[in-house]
Amino acid sequence: MLLIETGMRKGEATALQWTDIDLKNGRIDINKSLDFQPDKPEEIFGDPKTYRSTRTITIRQSVINDLKFHQKYQNQNKLALKDHYNHELNLVLCRNDGGHMPKSSLFNAFERILKRAGIPRIPIHSLRHTHAVLLLEAGDDIKYIQKRLGHGSMQITSDVYAHISDKIESDSLSRFDDHMNKINE
The missing domain is CATH 1.10.10 (Arc Repressor Mutant, subunit A)
Structure with missing residues (x-):
């Protein structure tokens, strides 16, 4: 939903942190990309594809509502997992423990959605x-x-x-x- 509503690249979307999103004003700051296979854990975030890829985009109210719902879900995971939750990444799209989503998980989830909808395979x-x-x-x-x-x-x-x-x-x-x-x- 987030990719089709915003036009973000997959690396931009998976690098989104809650601090990049202004739910009150309906804006997303796109300022980094996720390296799915970093050499070191601290190198997980990289620069966007080009210098023009750094941008702020607006989002529709329905996306804001979906993100608020998703944030509540994540907060429940944070409470349940406490210290076992990866709080420091603060990712929007992540595993249930707050860790970054591997590329394969993103692709597999997308393929499951397509299959359920009866849509042939297409690239994300x-x-x-x-x-x-x-x-x-x-x-x-x-x-x-x-x-x-x-x-x-x-x-x-x-x-x-x-x-x-x-x-x-x-x-x-x-x-x-x-x-x-x-x-x-």
Whole structure:
């Protein structure tokens, strides 16, 4: 849910700490990436993919509500496990003991969701693409999408996403048709 709602890369989402999320104002600071196989435990967090990948994005109220629910669930685990909970990581997406989620767990959970929904296997990165297409279909500006996804240039965003949706073309043609009809009146 978090990946499709935000367009974050998997490493960005798994590196999210509660201090990166402002539930009151509906904002997420994306400022690091998780190294799934660090050489040393203290090297678990790394820099985002590019310098433009560091960004703040807004989230919908439904995502805020889901995150609050998830936070309550985590707090129950913290109370139950006490000193056996990995408090110092403060991760949003983690194992029940607060430890970081291995890449295989993330991929396996995603595959189980797809299987239950009857959707063929797709890469988890497809959720990022889906997010961008949904934004385009909603009529969002390509510059906004570029900043939200943390792309280095608008050209990258345009090249990857602008041709994807038939709905975008249909809506655009409909708006153009309405505009031309008003001009010709």
